[in-house]
Amino acid sequence: MITQNRGTIAFAVCGSFCTLEAALQSARALTAQGWQLLPVMSFAARQDTRFGTGNYWKEQLEAAAGHPVLDTLQAVEPLGPRKMAQALVVAPCTGATLSRLAAEHEMSVSHLQKLFKQIYGVPVYHYIKEYRLEQAAVELVRSARPVTEIAQDAGYDNASKFSACFKERYGVTPSQYRTDAKAKQSIGTKTE
Numbered sequence: 001m002i003t004q005n006r007g008t009i010a011f012a013v014c015g016s017f018c019t020l021e022a023a024l025q026s027a028r029a030l031t032a033q034g035w036q037l038l039p040v041m042s043f044a045a046r047q048d049t050r051f052g053t054g055n056y057w058k059e060q061l062e063a064a065a066g067h068p069v070l071d072t073l074q075a076v077e078p079l080g081p082r083k084m085a086q087a088l089v090v091a092p093c094t095g096a097t098l099s100r101l102a103a104e105h106e107m108s109v110s111h112l113q114k115l116f117k118q119i120y121g122v123p124v125y126h127y128i129k130e131y132r133l134e135q136a137a138v139e140l141v142r143s144a145r146p147v148t149e150i151a152q153d154a155g156y157d158n159a160s161k162f163s164a165c166f167k168e169r170y171g172v173t174p175s176q177y178r179t180d181a182k183a184k185q186s187i188g189t190k191t192e
Contacts, residue, residue, distance in 0.1 A: 005034055010070075010085040012040035013061060017051040017152075023091040027064040030089075037065035038085055040076055047157055050149055098124065133169050136162075140174055141181040147174045 009030060013023050027037055039061045046054035058069050070076045079085055102112040116124050132154040139150050151162035151174075166174045 005036060007086045008036045008038060008084065010040055010076075010079050010088045011037040011061075011065060012042065012088060012090045013045045013057070014042045014090060017045075017049045020045070020051065020057055024060050024064050026089075026091055027061065031064065031066065036067075038067055038079065039065040039069045040079075041069050041071045043071075046071060049152060049157070129165070130169070133166060136166065136174070137170065137177060140178040141185075147178075150174070 011027050011030070013020060027039070031037055041058060041061065045057060048054055058071070062069055070079075079088070098109050098112060102109045105112065107115075113124055116127070120127055122130075136150050136154040139145065139153070140147070143150075147163070148159045151159045154162060156162035156165070163173050166177070170177055172180065
């Protein structure tokens with residue numbers, strides 16, 4: 001049952017694909033509470049992934065909001081100056097952000113970044129990138145999952161960008177890394 005119109009919220013979804021369904025549930029709950037939603041989709045959220053196609057998510061968001069999705073800069077830009085919405089919700093906003101982590105430890109983001117580099121010897125972004133590539137390398141050997149899925153799990157929406165970063169780090173493409181690792185495993189089991 002919809003109550004009286006409580007106002008308008010711009011409801012934006014970004015590229016956290018694995019949580020888009022939960023974001024849509026939140027959008028539906030807001031409309032059920034009487035909020036009018038102006039749906040916004042970032043370029044990243046319109047991509048096709050293993051979680052669904054961009055068109056599917058666009059249709060779902062439009063159905064939940066009852067309005068067409070705003071997905072260009074020209075469509076979104078007037079929201080603020082024209083006071084078209086009382087608030088902007090960015091959903092899903094997941095994960096540990098540097099600002100959240102810094103706030104939990106009562107320090108600025110820049111101080112947290114400086115401490116991190118002093119302790120680990122590299123900037124936070126570099127550390128995370130290397131960690132994700134290491135996890136991808138393990139997954140390439142451990143599973144038969146497609147490289148594109150492993151790339152997405154490592155935070156890459158573009159498989160060719162993932163391959164380039166992987167090759168820069170390991171000297172071979174992800175597919176060649178997998179092939180080489182399987183060959184080494186095969187040789188190891190034959191000599192035992």
